[in-house]
Amino acid sequence: MTQIDFYTIMPISVLVLCASLLLLLEAFYPKGKQKQIAFFAAFGFALTLGLSISQLGNSYSGFGGMVVLDGFSNFLNILFLITGLLGVALASGYLQRMNINKGEYYVLMMFSVAGMMLMSQATDLIITFLALELLSIPLYVLAAFALNRTESEEAGIKYFLLGSYATGFIVFGIALIFGATATTSFAGIVAAIAQPATNLTLLLVGGGLVLVGFGFKVATVPFHMWTPDVYQGAPTSVTAFMAAGAKAAGFSALLRIFATLFPSFAADLMPILAVLSALTMIVGNITAIAQTDIKRMLGYSSIAQAGYILMAFVPFGDPAIRATAVAAGLFYLVAYTITSFGSWGVVIGLEREEGKGLDINDYAGLGKKYPWLALAMTVFMFSLAGLPPTLGLVGKFYLFRAIMEGKLYWLALIGVITSLISAYYYLRVIVIMYFKNGDPIINKDNLLYMSIALCVVITVVLSFMPSFLFSWASNAMLTMF
Amino acid sequence: MIPVNYYLTLSVVLFSMGALGVLIRRNSLVVFMSIELMLNAGNLAFVTFAKMHAANLAAVHNGQIFVFFVMTVAAAEVAVGLALIVLIFRKKQSIDLDQLTHLKG
Numbered sequence: 102m103t104q105i106d107f108y109t110i111m112p113i114s115v116l117v118l119c120a121s122l123l124l125l126l127e128a129f130y131p132k133g134k135q136k137q138i139a140f141f142a143a144f145g146f147a148l149t150l151g152l153s154i155s156q157l158g159n160s161y162s163g164f165g166g167m168v169v170l171d172g173f174s175n176f177l178n179i180l181f182l183i184t185g186l187l188g189v190a191l192a193s194g195y196l197q198r199m200n201i202n203k204g205e206y207y208v209l210m211m212f213s214v215a216g217m218m219l220m221s222q223a224t225d226l227i228i229t230f231l232a233l234e235l236l237s238i239p240l241y242v243l244a245a246f247a248l249n250r251t252e253s254e255e256a257g258i259k260y261f262l263l264g265s266y267a268t269g270f271i272v273f274g275i276a277l278i279f280g281a282t283a284t285t286s287f288a289g290i291v292a293a294i295a296q297p298a299t300n301l302t303l304l305l306v307g308g309g310l311v312l313v314g315f316g317f318k319v320a321t322v323p324f325h326m327w328t329p330d331v332y333q334g335a336p337t338s339v340t341a342f343m344a345a346g347a348k349a350a351g352f353s354a355l356l357r358i359f360a361t362l363f364p365s366f367a368a369d370l371m372p373i374l375a376v377l378s379a380l381t382m383i384v385g386n387i388t389a390i391a392q393t394d395i396k397r398m399l400g401y402s403s404i405a406q407a408g409y410i411l412m413a414f415v416p417f418g419d420p421a422i423r424a425t426a427v428a429a430g431l432f433y434l435v436a437y438t439i440t441s442f443g444s445w446g447v448v449i450g451l452e453r454e455e456g457k458g459l460d461i462n463d464y465a466g467l468g469k470k471y472p473w474l475a476l477a478m479t480v481f482m483f484s485l486a487g488l489p490p491t492l493g494l495v496g497k498f499y500l501f502r503a504i505m506e507g508k509l510y511w512l513a514l515i516g517v518i519t520s521l522i523s524a525y526y527y528l529r530v531i532v533i534m535y536f537k538n539g540d541p542i543i544n545k546d547n548l549l550y551m552s553i554a555l556c557v558v559i560t561v562v563l564s565f566m567p568s569f570l571f572s573w574a575s576n577a578m579l580t581m582f
Numbered sequence: 583m584i585p586v587n588y589y590l591t592l593s594v595v596l597f598s599m600g601a602l603g604v605l606i607r608r609n610s611l612v613v614f615m616s617i618e619l620m621l622n623a624g625n626l627a628f629v630t631f632a633k634m635h636a637a638n639l640a641a642v643h644n645g646q647i648f649v650f651f652v653m654t655v656a657a658a659e660v661a662v663g664l665a666l667i668v669l670i671f672r673k674k675q676s677i678d679l680d681q682l683t684h685l686k687g
Binding site: 252258259262265268270272273276277279280283329330 | 613620631655662
């Protein structure tokens, strides 16, 4: 291993090292003092975040081109690590209230984040596959973490079966790509596509199977059936982490694979991606209207949001606009991550033991009794619906602009119409909070409310100076194309 | 020698059987077996393609090493999956997926 190899994977190795040490520490830690484990986990994430930030602007390629560290992966690594930090903050009080306070929770989360980071850095399909599993297997365990609750077990097994089903598709897809090109490295595949002897049909079928597999992972329609069940059944802190981190990681892999490998097939893939994205937006938003359980509603909302993010990938074959389009997608990913984390945080604040406090009607009266929390939820709902003054609006603006530049007017139109539909169920939460009488009970958890406040501040303040984030995202994209 | 195409056909058949099995069967152990079948169909395809590209030593290594990775990852998945299935069985005395009806809406 050369020095460059080490630099390439330094943040990941530090995170994995911290996780392993924490696992060891946790085994010998006195019972009853488990809460401190959360502190150590946060320290591990913060340390890795510092390292990632210190590597900003650098670009390495290690292990014979199997792993790279460029602007794109650095951007996403920072997002994943922030997700991890917020995940720890959301979980520490919640796990205690739900009587599932075990230190392994944080360790699994750290391994999962390491998988996400590796996924954004992978430039060889072997590494993509390994990273995907490193990300997913801890998540299967986390989804079933509340062993005393049947729903959690059920969520765990459903997530596990559907997740490994997706893995099956991805493995077979990679096998076909390998068959067509005789290599799994991205650079090698790109070189092989240019050769006339390459069997392009085989390659395209393989790419399609990989797309199906990742479609499951990021929950696009028609591969979304597991999402509401898993999001509802899993412990809410896990759901928050899954909805934000795992989805972003899936998109990072999709983006890297499709943008680097298949630009020459853009004409074939573009209609498929466009239809997937349109279906995802329509089905996700319309089904969400009928939901009364807040976790289920946010689950369907996250499906719909995946459709918007996917929309940014549709014009990936058009060299003139793909950098802006994908940068808009990254921007929206950040907006979605922060906002959804905040809204899940509010859900955690109201969730009682035995799964009470999760109906939308349990939010009645929140506006009078806890105006600050209601205000925070209002900001998140506005942002998810794409109303001012929030990051969600700016994100949608960039997205639709990029799509219009790509001359995909019908897709932009569907995006706008479904956004209007989505406003109905997001605003319903606000109406219930402010105009219905009720007596909501919230949990005491300072760390949780601090992180919610942080999410509110980011959502609102960044919406007034989006150019900073957008130019960062654009620069990140430029390193890839 | 058996032509390479036979192996490929077998792997496609295995993969389709696995993919259909997941959708049709209701017993979670059988579903899990079907998933393993899909992974192994991928392995078979990898080995066959490696053999097909035998002139290119790097490709042979690439394909065969991937198989090792898939096998280890599948083992890790088995560890998690069987644990989950045992948990469900302890609570419900059944591993039928149709009885997992707590989450609906």
